[in-house]
Amino acid sequence: MRRKRYHRTGILYEEEDQNPLTGVANLFDVAMVFSVALLIALVMSYQLPELLSPTEDITIVKNPGQENMKIIVKEGQDIEVLNMTEQIGGGTGEALGTAYQLADGRVVYVPDSGNETST
Template sequence: MSLRLIEDADADDPILSVVNLIDVFLVVIAALLLTVASNPLNPFMQENFTLVKNPGEDTMEVVIKKGEVLEHYKSSGDMGEGEGAKAGITYRMKDGSMIYVPE
């Protein structure tokens, strides 16, 4: 008689359904992590990439990854100098696109 009462108490326990939900959520989280890790658009999976932080600001920084080597370039805010020749003109259109016209 006491064994039957124990079985009935286990069947009505609401915690058992919560435990099953936790298992389902763990499977969903694992699937999402695998999807993010195998995403081909992940920049850290590529061999070489360039990242620009704060573009156009005084605190701009450029990070270049070539294989296993990371190079950091920080903006000093000074105007660049050097020798060279004018290669063409760039125009910004009303829609935000840019057009380069070589000379």
């Protein structure tokens, strides 16, 4: 009768345990999933899901009436940032209506009744 010989191999000699980075191999994937989830949560918390849509156009005014006011215009895939300057625009034209600022900060535009066109 023949006996099998078993070799002594400790836990440290197994192939899986020789690489100390085996346990952290997927940390990059977890970080990427977390960052995308955080980005989506921020967009949803500001209630601006239009920023993620490539077909919708949106205009955002940051710091209205302040010295550092910015207007962000998104048309399709193009995003343009307009900064406030000291230059004054000029030209000729006609009044189209009146804008009112409400107590909560919203601005309401009311067109003049004489400027309405029928289609």
